[in-house]
């Protein structure tokens with residue numbers, strides 16, 4: 001079996017058979033892949049300890065018929081704090097979930113891979129609340145082509161002015177004062193922070209001193225939008241999967 005090496009981060013694991021695991025990994029070169037790790041739930045497994053969630057791992061994968069197989073794995077960077085902190089695990093899991101939903105299999109997303117790696121590092125080292133989640137979400141959306149509109153009204157295409165503004169999850173961005181009946185209320189400061197998060201380097205974002213209220217407002221808008229997108233993608237995914245089953249049945253009949 002031909003093998004290949006890649007850096008990767010395990011984003012999901014599932015037990016299968018008696019001692020195997022199915023892993024979903026975001027890799028640097030192959031994008032998102034689902035692979036099998038054989039015998040890793042046995043106590044003496046050589047690989048088992050290297051396949052924890054959220055670590056940066058050097059993988060050796062063998063091309064399998066339906067799924068590739070893990071033949072080697074060495075942890076490059078361990079996230080010790082995420083592993084023992086419930087709040088951090090929950091936040092890292094939301095990063096992983098978003099990737100799992102929005103990234104299609106075997107599509108290369110190198111920039112997203114390094115964004116994920118950097119944000120996990122930051123989360124691992126950081127103390128208390130910070131902007132890393134917002135930074136990760138808005139930039140993930142941007143890299144995958146889902147960046148919401150932050151400058152023009154999504155309905156009438158007027159450039160945003162100061163004053164009352166709104167937000168539409170469905171239309172994907174800001175609404176001007178004349179059109180805000182169709183969305184939820186937000187404010188100019190929140191939109192300015194979203195622009196900053198999407199456009200500036202993490203070092204700039206880190207220096208910001210923001211009120212708790214502003215961060216909460218942005219959190220509400222962004223997590224609402226991420227949830228909306230995720231639900232839509234999940235429905236779309238289910239629709240495609242059921243369509244594939246229908247087509248297979250149709251082919252069987254033929």
Ligand SMILES: [Zn+2]
Pocket residue numbers: 153154155156157158175176177178179
């Ligand atoms: Zn408008």
